[in-house]
Amino acid sequence: MKKFFVTTPIYYVNDKPHVGSTYTTVAADVLARYHRSRGDRTLFSTGVDENSQKNVQAMEKSGETDLQAYLDRMSDTWKTTWEELGIVFDTFVRTTEPRHLAAVSRFWNAVKQSGDIYESVYEGLYCVGCEGFKTETETVDGKCPLHPNSELSPVKEKNYFFRASAYREALLNHLDENSQFVQPESRRNEIRNYITEHFTDFSISREAKQVSAGIPVPEDSNQRIYVWFDALINYLTVTGYGTDDKMCAEWWPADIHLIGKDILKFHCALWPAMLMSAAKNDPLLRDENGNPKLPTRVFAHGYFTINGQKISKSLGNAIDPRALVPTYGFDAVRYFMLREIPFGEDGDFSESRLTERYTHDLANTLGNLLQRTIAMSRKYFDGKVPPSFSHEAKYTFADEAGIRAIRNAVDTNMEACRFDLALEAIWSGVDGAHGLLHANKFIEDTQPFKLQKTDPTATGAILYSILEYLRIISLLLAPFMPDVSERMLKQLGQNTDSNLSWGGLKPGTELPEPVVLFKMLNN
């Protein structure tokens, strides 16, 4: 049995989730559900980063003084938001948890043993925006190019450094030999360029007196671990690294890290370099050939704008995903995010587009198809699934082969994280056939509502083939719209243990009265 381990980044708890963080998390949930449905042993982790200075600032801004209470409350908000939205993660990590501290400690020591941690009095410029130090060559006119309007703070303090530069060549080799390591392709080029030009040693600690959050450096309580160094290790924490070797050996490495494009460098350069270093002294991080176990893929998705505008809390357009639920249902929001924007590209989250997709794709095409098919079946076949025997191809909408074509398209695109194309295959079909759109056309062409008066057998064949088709479609949709899928199956008289082989729908099955799947939006 295959295993599949997918992660989201851990989010800062300085605010509640919005549609942006929801996007990553939904994508991970879809992948996890997809792999579970194929029978893979699946681990889906998400969580929060509690060790950042940003959290402290947010707390102070809210007038609170008890950091732990603040972290507890905010972490709970994140966790319960995902739960309320029906996202099924297997583990939720907080970077203040004992298991994380254990993982970080073990990891730090492994890197240290490799000789890749050294002390240095750092005299230089710190960019608060980046939470990182800048070298002379990285500044433009004495400013950080990413944050040109903020002054760099001159800092002189003792820090621990990670000898990242030692892994430059190994990283480039890894990139060359593993075309899927960084996706999409454009990001791979970006990271290659970054490693070649700018990848240097990282400061991985700050003086404790300068920061009020963070994990103490093992054996040096005057220093706190720099937030990114500890944050990345969360991906190991959730596998049991530092607490459960057996479990860790089973799950690590991650099959895919889903991230936003802004944190590409940390995941595709710093993180693998850290792992290469630690692996030298930690057998848990090596494979059977003695090579470091690095994440198989890192997939960076794009960013949305909201109605054409950048997400901005000061503009107040950072939509709380829960606010959309009463109107659309969360499944429709999931569908929209993944269908509308090619994963990896930037896009716009516009409510008018959401409405359009909802009305056309979901209510009119999918919902209406299910409704009309069930209604006819009930009406003409005594409330039951009609007999399946048919014979003439012209009275059969789909068959084993047609379904397989759709499934293959879905599988291929899921593998590539092209959720938009996977969904498009379901709606528009493959090679111009077997899409939901074709099913509506098929009804128009064969006219079962007329044919039932003269040829009940043909009518039964028509309706059976669409019902059975819809049963399988509902299973294919399950990772994307779990709740809708379940409601569809129920309307077809099925349980969720329904399987993907053609012919699973039993003629004579009682069909309950159809219920509108997506209610029309009024206004």
Next chain:
RNA sequence: CGCGGGAUAGAGCAGUUGGCAGCUCGCCAGGCCCAUAACCUGGAGGUCGCCGGUUCGAGUCCGGCUCCCGCAACCA
């Protein structure tokens, strides 16, 4: 030489390895009546930002150019 994204029908977008330009909405005309005023058909509407190049053939590859968007802070 700071980084990245984009320019395709009125609007919003797809176009994976180069092979007669597609989708949704909107507009016009028609059909149907099983269904959520839903469904189906046909039509109008594009010099695929500009200029060169490679090719039998380029939205798609190569070179150059123009314009737009994001990169203080909050922020995936």
